[in-house]
Amino acid sequence: MSTTTSASKTAPVRLPETTNHNDHDDHTETETTHAHGGLLGKHAELIFSLLCGALLGIGFGLSYLELVPSTVSLVLYIAAYFFGGFYTAREAVQTIAKGKFEIDFLMLVAAAGAGILGSWAEGALLLFLFSLGHALEHFAMERAKKSIAALSELAPRTAFRKENGSTREVPITDLIPGDVIVIKPNTKISADGIVVKGNSSVNQAPITGESMPVDKKAVDDPEIAVDKAASLDAAYKVFAGTINGNELLEVKVTKAANDSTLSRLIKLVNETQSQKSPTQLFTDRFEKYFVPAVILIVTLLCFAFLVIDEPFSKSFYRAMSVLVAASPCALAISTPSAVLSGVARAARAGVLIKGGGPLEDLGALEVLAFDKTGTLTEGRPKLTKIIPLAGMTENELLKIVVAVESLSDHPLAKAISKGGRERLKNESIPAAHDMEAVLGKGIKAALGADDIYMGNMALFKSLDHAQPDDDIAAQVTTSEKEGNTTMLVRRNQEYIGIIAVMDTPRAEAKQALAELKAAGIRRMAMLTGDNEEVAKAVAAEVGVTDVYAGLLPEQKVAVIQQLTKDESKIAMVGDGVNDAPAMAKSTVGIAMGAAGSDVALETADIALMGDKLSLLPFAIGLSRKARKIIRQNLVISLGVVAILIPLTILGIASIGPAVIAHEGSTLVVVFNALRLLAYKWGQK
Numbered sequence: 001m002s003t004t005t006s007a008s009k010t011a012p013v014r015l016p017e018t019t020n021h022n023d024h025d026d027h028t029e030t031e032t033t034h035a036h037g038g039l040l041g042k043h044a045e046l047i048f049s050l051l052c053g054a055l056l057g058i059g060f061g062l063s064y065l066e067l068v069p070s071t072v073s074l075v076l077y078i079a080a081y082f083f084g085g086f087y088t089a090r091e092a093v094q095t096i097a098k099g100k101f102e103i104d105f106l107m108l109v110a111a112a113g114a115g116i117l118g119s120w121a122e123g124a125l126l127l128f129l130f131s132l133g134h135a136l137e138h139f140a141m142e143r144a145k146k147s148i149a150a151l152s153e154l155a156p157r158t159a160f161r162k163e164n165g166s167t168r169e170v171p172i173t174d175l176i177p178g179d180v181i182v183i184k185p186n187t188k189i190s191a192d193g194i195v196v197k198g199n200s201s202v203n204q205a206p207i208t209g210e211s212m213p214v215d216k217k218a219v220d221d222p223e224i225a226v227d228k229a230a231s232l233d234a235a236y237k238v239f240a241g242t243i244n245g246n247e248l249l250e251v252k253v254t255k256a257a258n259d260s261t262l263s264r265l266i267k268l269v270n271e272t273q274s275q276k277s278p279t280q281l282f283t284d285r286f287e288k289y290f291v292p293a294v295i296l297i298v299t300l301l302c303f304a305f306l307v308i309d310e311p312f313s314k315s316f317y318r319a320m321s322v323l324v325a326a327s328p329c330a331l332a333i334s335t336p337s338a339v340l341s342g343v344a345r346a347a348r349a350g351v352l353i354k355g356g357g358p359l360e361d362l363g364a365l366e367v368l369a370f371d372k373t374g375t376l377t378e379g380r381p382k383l384t385k386i387i388p389l390a391g392m393t394e395n396e397l398l399k400i401v402v403a404v405e406s407l408s409d410h411p412l413a414k415a416i417s418k419g420g421r422e423r424l425k426n427e428s429i430p431a432a433h434d435m436e437a438v439l440g441k442g443i444k445a446a447l448g449a450d451d452i453y454m455g456n457m458a459l460f461k462s463l464d465h466a467q468p469d470d471d472i473a474a475q476v477t478t479s480e481k482e483g484n485t486t487m488l489v490r491r492n493q494e495y496i497g498i499i500a501v502m503d504t505p506r507a508e509a510k511q512a513l514a515e516l517k518a519a520g521i522r523r524m525a526m527l528t529g530d531n532e533e534v535a536k537a538v539a540a541e542v543g544v545t546d547v548y549a550g551l552l553p554e555q556k557v558a559v560i561q562q563l564t565k566d567e568s569k570i571a572m573v574g575d576g577v578n579d580a581p582a583m584a585k586s587t588v589g590i591a592m593g594a595a596g597s598d599v600a601l602e603t604a605d606i607a608l609m610g611d612k613l614s615l616l617p618f619a620i621g622l623s624r625k626a627r628k629i630i631r632q633n634l635v636i637s638l639g640v641v642a643i644l645i646p647l648t649i650l651g652i653a654s655i656g657p658a659v660i661a662h663e664g665s666t667l668v669v670v671f672n673a674l675r676l677l678a679y680k681w682g683q684k
């Protein structure tokens with residue numbers, strides 16, 4: 001059906017149920033479609049509500065001035081009922097189908113009751129106020145959702161694929177890893193991939209929040225295998241949804257459309273909306289007891305005319321007023337609206353928060369733990385020392401080292417083999433094999449008939465024979481004191497060299513940690529597998545308070561458990577590669593999610609997409625603001641209910657004021673939550 005298709009392109013619009021229509025109600029069906037997606041667009045709900053108000057006003061005016069017979073007013077009121085009750089009835093049908101009775105249903109009962117008792121004008125007023133409140137509420141929530149939905153509109157729908165020398169436009173869903181696509185200047189990139197031709201600067205803001213364009217260049221070998229992407233430098237990779245600069249690029253697709261970083265991001269953000277925060281769990285539990293209690297009271301009040309001297313209609317009205325007053329609508333929406341706005345605001349800055357849980361927790365904690373390599377430091381260490389021993393030459397040593405480290409994906413290994421190759425120029429490097437990583441200690445491999453070991457002192461202490469002599473140990477200690485991550489190389493039983501590398505702290509680390517301290521973060525711990533001397537040097541430079549060095553991955557987990565016990569809530573910030581277990585054990589796991597790092601996106605509760613530590617103070621500030629708004633919302637929604645219930649029971653407030661207070665508090669709560677969308681770092 002064409003109207004439905006056109007509606008589905010404007011994503012945020014709620015579509016009518018098209019699955020269960022029968023032939024005989026074709027008329028209503030067309031009408032629904034028009035009302036929502038077609039003629040009146042997404043404002044249909046508001047327009048219907050205003051129509052209801054207008055009809056009610058005219059009807060009331062005419063009958064008040066006694067200009068027309070009362071049947072005319074009656075017809076106008078009934079029409080007002082239709083427009084005011086249309087969406088309420090539809091929502092009531094949907095919730096009842098799910099086995100739940102909500103306020104929509106109660107409103108209809110009240111309005112129907114009013115009609116039966118002949119108070120049409122009052123019933124129409126009820127429906128008008130109720131539908132107006134809800135239309136505004138939906139409108140406000142839509143604004144928050146739109147910030148998120150905008151993400152999914154980032155990806156282009158087609159791509160220009162190279163096929164036997166020419167290019168053809170294909171839907172992105174047809175792309176498979178290995179395809180080469182052409183990205184025209186100043187257009188959106190349609191898939192995750194490796195640049196194989198051209199260089200350009202790319203605006204990655206849609207994914208990372210970083211507005212400065214990033215330079216991208218082609219890899220040396222255009223035949224590069226797709227699965228090499230994970231180990232490539234970011235300068236060679238592009239992401240779906242980012243925007244190409246002024247040059248033409250050719251990109252080898254590495255991920256299918258529904259698997260791209262962008263689409264996973266969208267999936268995660270959408271999941272967010274179904275994950276409940278601690279406050280939400282509390283309000284849910286509260287409602288579980290509150291709603292049945294209200295129903296009981298209301299039923300009793302319906303029969304109040306039996307006890308006190310009043311007509312049934314009065315008792316019934318009083319009961320309906322209590323129903324409206326006691327419906328916890330504002331309470332139900334108070335937290336979800338804040339979570340939605342907070343998550344949307346964060347996403348726009350390049351911080352992915354997976355749900356209300358982490359959003360609320362982050363603002364409550366005063367202790368942060370950081371991984372060192374790749375989090376506080378660049379994670380791209382440079383070769384600083386090559387000390388051959390046992391009569392080796394520097395080149396002989398380097399060849400062995402590069403041969404062995406080429407087999408490993410560890411950031412240290414990559415740095416060493418890169419630096420080594422640069423020094424060796426074009427000399428050929430032998431092939432090592434049978435590599436074994438010794439977690440947190442080093443690496444072992446075979447080269448020809450020799451066994452090569454490379455790693456820290458702990459590695460060699462764990463081997464029971466041929467410990468390094470005092471002279472070698474002293475050289476290692478000196479190098480470490482200078483801040484070098486230092487490794488020994490052993491061939492069979494003989495120590496043949498010392499290799500050292502140094503990593504530089506991230507440029508923004510010092511500033512970010514200072515801001516965190518100013519924001520009241522008491523303890524900042526550094527957890528690292530590196531040796532203590534190096535750890536202390538980095539800690540002093542960036543402003544970390546507690547240093548835990550020489551840790552194996554499982555010891556990192558133990559430290560986190562200890563800190564969690566001492567502090568009750570703690571966040572662990574890591575690069576998501578080998579810190580995943582520690583991140584999982586902390587209250588909030590935060591990943592430096594260099595766009596595209598799978599582990600970061602999936603294991604962490606929060607990912608800093610731009611890889612920027614400077615987003616951390618922002619995220620904490622936003623989270624605190626969200627907590628504050630949630631608290632305010634709870635007070636407003638519970639407060640209004642608490643005041644209104646006695647007033648309606650005693651008959652002081654009738655149904656009109658009850659509806660106004662009810663809908664008013666719901667709107668106040670939602671608009672209060674929307675303030676989060678405009679949050680700026682530094683705001684209280």
Ligand SMILES: Nc1ncnc2c1ncn2[C@@H]1O[C@H](COP(=O)(O)OP(=O)(O)OP(=O)(O)O)[C@@H](O)[C@H]1O
Nearest residue numbers: 372373410413440441442443454455456528529530
């Ligand atoms: N491939 C390797 N080659 C040589 N030494 C290694 C290798 N892998 C690990 N090591 C040694 O083990 C130590 C600990 O490694 P681990 O991976 O646990 O932590 P890291 O990457 O140095 O630091 P962080 O824990 O901060 O991420 C390293 O500092 C290094 O001395």
Ligand SMILES: [Zn+2]
Nearest residue numbers: 103329663666
């Ligand atoms: Zn409501």
